[in-house]
Amino acid sequence: MLNRIILIGRLVADPDMRYTQSGTAVTHFTLAVDRPFTNQQGERETDFIDVVAWRKLAETVANNLSKGRLVAVDGRLQVRTYDASDGTRRKAAEVVADTVRFLDSPRRQEGAREGAAGDDAEAAPLTEDDVPF
Amino acid sequence: MLNRIILIGRLVADPDMRYTQSGTAVTHFTLAVDRPFTNQQGERETDFIDVVAWRKLAETVANNLSKGRLVAVDGRLQVRTYDASDGTRRKAAEVVADTVRFLDSPRRQEGAREGAAGDDAEAAPLTEDDVPF
Amino acid sequence: MLNRIILIGRLVADPDMRYTQSGTAVTHFTLAVDRPFTNQQGERETDFIDVVAWRKLAETVANNLSKGRLVAVDGRLQVRTYDASDGTRRKAAEVVADTVRFLDSPRRQEGAREGAAGDDAEAAPLTEDDVPF
Amino acid sequence: MLNRIILIGRLVADPDMRYTQSGTAVTHFTLAVDRPFTNQQGERETDFIDVVAWRKLAETVANNLSKGRLVAVDGRLQVRTYDASDGTRRKAAEVVADTVRFLDSPRRQEGAREGAAGDDAEAAPLTEDDVPF
DNA sequence: TTTT
DNA sequence: TTTT
Numbered sequence: 123m124l125n126r127i128i129l130i131g132r133l134v135a136d137p138d139m140r141y142t143q144s145g146t147a148v149t150h151f152t153l154a155v156d157r158p159f160t161n162q163q164g165e166r167e168t169d170f171i172d173v174v175a176w177r178k179l180a181e182t183v184a185n186n187l188s189k190g191r192l193v194a195v196d197g198r199l200q201v202r203t204y205d206a207s208d209g210t211r212r213k214a215a216e217v218v219a220d221t222v223r224f225l226d227s228p229r230r231q232e233g234a235r236e237g238a239a240g241d242d243a244e245a246a247p248l249t250e251d252d253v254p255f
Numbered sequence: 256m257l258n259r260i261i262l263i264g265r266l267v268a269d270p271d272m273r274y275t276q277s278g279t280a281v282t283h284f285t286l287a288v289d290r291p292f293t294n295q296q297g298e299r300e301t302d303f304i305d306v307v308a309w310r311k312l313a314e315t316v317a318n319n320l321s322k323g324r325l326v327a328v329d330g331r332l333q334v335r336t337y338d339a340s341d342g343t344r345r346k347a348a349e350v351v352a353d354t355v356r357f358l359d360s361p362r363r364q365e366g367a368r369e370g371a372a373g374d375d376a377e378a379a380p381l382t383e384d385d386v387p388f
Numbered sequence: 389m390l391n392r393i394i395l396i397g398r399l400v401a402d403p404d405m406r407y408t409q410s411g412t413a414v415t416h417f418t419l420a421v422d423r424p425f426t427n428q429q430g431e432r433e434t435d436f437i438d439v440v441a442w443r444k445l446a447e448t449v450a451n452n453l454s455k456g457r458l459v460a461v462d463g464r465l466q467v468r469t470y471d472a473s474d475g476t477r478r479k480a481a482e483v484v485a486d487t488v489r490f491l492d493s494p495r496r497q498e499g500a501r502e503g504a505a506g507d508d509a510e511a512a513p514l515t516e517d518d519v520p521f
Numbered sequence: 522m523l524n525r526i527i528l529i530g531r532l533v534a535d536p537d538m539r540y541t542q543s544g545t546a547v548t549h550f551t552l553a554v555d556r557p558f559t560n561q562q563g564e565r566e567t568d569f570i571d572v573v574a575w576r577k578l579a580e581t582v583a584n585n586l587s588k589g590r591l592v593a594v595d596g597r598l599q600v601r602t603y604d605a606s607d608g609t610r611r612k613a614a615e616v617v618a619d620t621v622r623f624l625d626s627p628r629r630q631e632g633a634r635e636g637a638a639g640d641d642a643e644a645a646p647l648t649e650d651d652v653p654f
Numbered sequence: 655t656t657t658t
Numbered sequence: 659t660t661t662t
Contacts, residue, residue, distance in 0.1 A: 123263040123264060123288060123289055123325075123460070123489050124261065124262065124263035124264075124288075124327070124394070124460050124487070124489050125260075125261075125263075125264075125290075125291075125302065125304075125490075126260065126261050126392070126394060126461060126462060127258075127259065127260040127332060128257065128258075128259050128260075128390070128392060128527050129258055129259075129332075130256040130257035130258075130593055130624070131256060131257075131258075131657075132623060132657035132658060133657065134655080134656040134657045135655070135656070135657085141454050152655085152656070152657090152658080154656065154657035154658085155257075155258045155259075156256055156657090156658090157256065157331075157333075157658095158620070158643060159259075168656080168657075169258065169332065169333055169334045170334055170655095170657090171258075171332060171334055171348075189656095189657075190274045190657060190658070191657090192256075192624070192656060192657090192658080194257070194389070194529055194593070196392060198288065198290075199260060199262075199302065199304060199332060199348075199350075200290075200302055200336075201302045201303055201304055201348070208341070208343070210341070212345065213347075213348075213417060214346075215304075215332075215334070215348030217332075217348075221390070221557070223389050223390055223529060225389075225529070225591070225624050225625075226624075226625070233371055244557060256593070256624075257527070257593050257595060257620070257622055258623050259525070259595060261394050261525060263396075263460055263489060263491070265543060291487070291510060300443070325491070327396055327460070327522070327523050329523060354424070354523070356522050356523050358395060358396070358458070358491050358492075358522075359491075360608070377424060388530060389529040389530055389553070389554060389555055389591075389662095390527065390528065390530075390593070391526075391527075391528055391529075391530075391554045391556075391557075391568065391570075392526065392527050392528035393524075393527075393598060394523065394524075394525050394526075395523065395524055395598075396522040396523035396524075397522060397523075397524075421522065421523070421524045422522055423597075424524075424600075425525075434586065435524065435598065435599055435600045436600055437524075437598060437600055437614075460523070464556075465526060465528075465568065465570060465598060465614075465616075466556075466568055467568045467569055467570055467614070474607070474609070476607070478611065479613075479614075480612075481570075481598075481600070481612075481614030483598075507587075511609040530661075531661035531662060532661070533659080533660040533661050534659075535659070535660085551659090551660070551661090551662080552662080553660065554661090554662085555661090555662090557662035567660080567661075569659095569661090572661060587659075588660095589661060589662070590661090591661090
């Protein structure tokens with residue numbers, strides 16, 4: 123009935139954009155989100171959380187973000203059940219992004235396409251496709 | 256750096272309380288959270304989201320909630336990696352509850368312990384145990 | 389850059405729907421939200437938080453909610469500055485609702501229009517009007 | 522029953538730390554939070570939102586933040602009623618911070634104390650003082 | 655497969 | 659009284 127999640131973290135790799143069979147853009151990326159406390163061994167742990175963006179937001183994310191960038195994601199947690207290749211039934215959790223805010227500037231690197239900074243990105247008015255691909 | 260999730264949904268089963276080896280109470284339950292829109296077949300889908308509560312909150316949840324109850328959970332999303340019995344490496348996502356609000360009254364059932372409604376519950380000041388068990 | 393608030397509370401009065409000069413429906417209501425702890429005198433305090441809904445959401449809220457109903461509101465906090473009738477400049481804070489979830493059933497009362505329960509309500513794709521009236 | 526707000530914005534001025542009569546540190550600051558859309562005149566508006574931090578968090582904020590810094594605040598919205606000097610009864614809304622994350626690095630300025638960057642800050646286990654001062 |  |  124209500125499902126809202128807000129994350130701030132860094133991309134552990136460049137985002138991965140694909141298209142569904144019906145031509146909808148969908149981008150996946152993983153955020154490293156440090157926990158607010160240390161564990162019993164005094165180590166700070168990190169959650170690696172999968173995020174997915176659809177349509178125009180998928181394109182903005184893919185065109186403007188890269189490994190290491192700091193972002194805020196506002197969305198909802200979705201849990202899918204699927205059949206793994208070994209025949210077992212598994213669950214996958216991912217955050218479906220409504221908004222992605224860019225919180226730092228792209229790092230200028232040798233030979234990097236400039237990145238265009240771009241502005242923050244909002245998801246379209248949400249009517250999901252959810253077409254498997 | 257920031258990780259906050261708020262859910263409203265119903266318990267799909269009675270909560271399951273256990274104790275870690277060091278004696279810490281930990282309660283697991285699963286929430287059914289309806290998505291806010293229908294899919295392309297016009298069906299309303301539901302996310303089944305695992306929630307875990309620790310210590311005093313674990314006990315309050317176990318003592319006062321049961322299958323079907325409506326609650327609001329405020330917490331953070333945690334992603335664990337573990338080795339399945341078949342040797343494969345898998346990920347499990349669960350919400351670690353900071354607060355659980357009880358949003359309806361316990362349904363009176365034949366032969367049910369009264370349930371005592373209880374009040375809402377807050378997590379202790381958060382220093383995690385995270386002891387596997 | 390990011391502004392998200394989630395409240396659960398009860399309406400302290402029936403919602404108040406009006407129309408802007410341009411004909412946009414806008415509904416105001418106030419939520420009583422109990423604080424999670426007691427103050428130094430051992431009393432539980434309550435925040436009375438103004439909420440505003442626009443357009444279709446304004447109508448759904450006005451048609452289905454009434455004093456005492458329990459709701460969850462998901463929105464953003466807006467702070468307006470205005471000139472009071474005594475000439476002083478004042479600030480008003482209100483939550484602009486994106487979603488309003490109905491968390492209990494309407495209480496049947498003598499002579500009450502039935503209320504139709506209705507379903508939860510989502511704000512339209514957000515392009516604000518914000519026309520004063 | 523539930524009251525959670527998450528903001529990302531910039532301090533419009535240096536934070537203001539004081540002590541209550543009982544010696545509790547309390548720091549006030551105002552965040553500029555841009556709205557996610559433009560108004561009918563095509564202008565981007567901004568909400569100026571008051572935030573208050575108590576105790577250790579008050580000190581961390583006062584010692585490490587300054588005008589222009591970008592932060593994420595996780596807390597709850599509190600609405601106080603007070604009597605203005607002109608005898609009128611007024612309402613003041615402010616966000617009581619549980620967590621403040623520092624999202625950029627302090628700007629090095631001529632003659633500025635280095636700022637020490639510091640780490641993010643969490644509120645103590647929340648038992649409010651709420652002593653007027 | 656993990657980010658600063 | 660307003661930030662980039």
